[in-house]
Amino acid sequence: MSSARRSLDTLAVHAGSPRPRVLGAIVTPVFQSAMYEDDGAGVYHDIPYIRLNNTPNQIAVQRKIAALEGAEAAVVAASGMAAITTALLTVLRSGDHLLVQDSLYGGTHAFVTHDLETLGISYSFIASDDPSSWEAKLRPTTRAVYVETISNPLMRVPDLEAVVAFARRRGLVSMTDNTFASPVNFRPVERGFDLSLHSGTKYLNGHSDVAAGAVVGAEGLVLRVKQKLDHLGGSLDPHACFLLERGMKTLALRVRRQNESAGTLARLLAEHRAVSRVHYPGLPGIPDTTAPRGSSTAWAAC
Numbered sequence: 001m002s003s004a005r006r007s008l009d010t011l012a013v014h015a016g017s018p019r020p021r022v023l024g025a026i027v028t029p030v031f032q033s034a035m036y037e038d039d040g041a042g043v044y045h046d047i048p049y050i051r052l053n054n055t056p057n058q059i060a061v062q063r064k065i066a067a068l069e070g071a072e073a074a075v076v077a078a079s080g081m082a083a084i085t086t087a088l089l090t091v092l093r094s095g096d097h098l099l100v101q102d103s104l105y106g107g108t109h110a111f112v113t114h115d116l117e118t119l120g121i122s123y124s125f126i127a128s129d130d131p132s133s134w135e136a137k138l139r140p141t142t143r144a145v146y147v148e149t150i151s152n153p154l155m156r157v158p159d160l161e162a163v164v165a166f167a168r169r170r171g172l173v174s175m176t177d178n179t180f181a182s183p184v185n186f187r188p189v190e191r192g193f194d195l196s197l198h199s200g201t202k203y204l205n206g207h208s209d210v211a212a213g214a215v216v217g218a219e220g221l222v223l224r225v226k227q228k229l230d231h232l233g234g235s236l237d238p239h240a241c242f243l244l245e246r247g248m249k250t251l252a253l254r255v256r257r258q259n260e261s262a263g264t265l266a267r268l269l270a271e272h273r274a275v276s277r278v279h280y281p282g283l284p285g286i287p288d289t290t291a292p293r294g295s296s297t298a299w300a301a302c
């Protein structure tokens, strides 16, 4: 059966596992080996070695993430920030300009504002809910537009369709940090984003026992990210890959339940006299009540 016809729950359990099974093992064993026999015929990036992101646990978890996001390929990294910084440094070089959402995860905000300019890369913040203002921020050197599907911590939801359309019209690489949505609520690549980024430390792993990240997209672009990661060295250890793969088996169940619980809490808090403001995109009457379009769950019920 092709993965397109399997449900997200089934993909979460089965996608990516080695076939045939290793000695019949139902679960991908931990391959705690840094290097492997090599026939010497391949190029540098193909040498089987943990830092080169091509060993069995890395391959299994990468395939599972790609299948869950409906994308061709994924590469895992040592943390969400390793994934995000490596992806940005793959797409941008000295002299380039980045458009970036004004409401951002703190680590990403710090990287953009503290580190990009030292590398000769400039940036402008954009109001993610006002697409008509983006054109004025463009420069001839603009290469990419970066948003978060649901921003951390303010839960802002950009006009995601407008981001994709704008990027296509202007030849920019479109990138979204999909950590908070997870592939259960939104699959960016299916909706036209070039790259989807994750902190696997959060919902993907789901058990607070691992730091991990992922970059998801078309094979060619993900290969470029992988080769940059090979150089920068932020690869994910096999045991962490094993824990991430195991955690993701329950992703769909967990996130649906989390959607329900968060929706209940948000509605209760919104009516509470001691609470002045609730930031939750599923509540009626607050900015960004439009859920990520194409969301696979009934966002209104969240």
Ligand SMILES: *Cc1c(COP(=O)(O)O)cnc(C)c1O
Pocket (backbone or CB within 6 Å): 079, 080, 081, 082, 105, 107, 148, 151, 152, 177, 179, 180, 198, 199, 200, 201, 202, 211, 212, 213
């Ligand atoms: C936590 C987080 C990150 C960073 O992930 P780490 O695994 O801590 O490096 C990036 N983006 C978002 C939205 C996050 O919540």
